[in-house]
Amino acid sequence: MIAAVIVAAGRGDRMQTSTPKQYLELQGRPLIVHSLEAFASVALVDRTVVVLPPGDRERFRQLVFPHLGDIRPPQLVEGGAHRQESVFNGLSALPEDVTEDDLVLIHDGARPLITPELIARCIEGAGRRGACLPVLEPRETVKEIGGAGEVVQTIARQKLGLAQTPQAFSLRLIRQAHERARQAGLRATDDSCLAEMMGIRVASVAGDPDNIKITFPVDLALAELILKSRRNVKD
16 A cells, blocks of 8 residues: 655745645646646545644635545644654654555655656655655766865765655655654654664656745746646646
């Protein structure tokens, strides 16, 4: 069995709107609906949990459920004070039929352009290693900058990767990683970093340049263009 935890518990302050970004419209539907559709289209994904801001369940049901069509409604759980705590809450809320030997995909709800193909690549990578994330090679030359603003060195792009989601893990592994981080008071910007702290060698697969994170208003406009381009290609 494979489960998905979609994290949508942030406020999205940088979007310059009072509406949390998971509810902003993207081609006439709440942004998070696009992620739910992508995961629902992958037959291997059996269960879905969405992590929301505290007190947001009813708003999610009112704004999102009418757009789900035949998609099985996700289980809803409240997030915490920061992303890592929200992911932990999502993992803790997984149904009992998801066992420690199963895989879980952890995805940012602010990445609505995720594709079934990328989900499948991450599942395959985690099946081999127990932990996997999609990465992009930086397009620009990367410099290490010192404290005074001076260039320290140029870093070979071939050795670098820009992390995306979904990140896929053995449920046992990622639960242990989160538990250890909580006990040690450690904080990380993504879940693969917690696995790395345990000494796990995380596999990487090719990411998708279109799998952008909606952070600023311009990102929403770009997402509209990408979806329009996809539709034109299909037509």
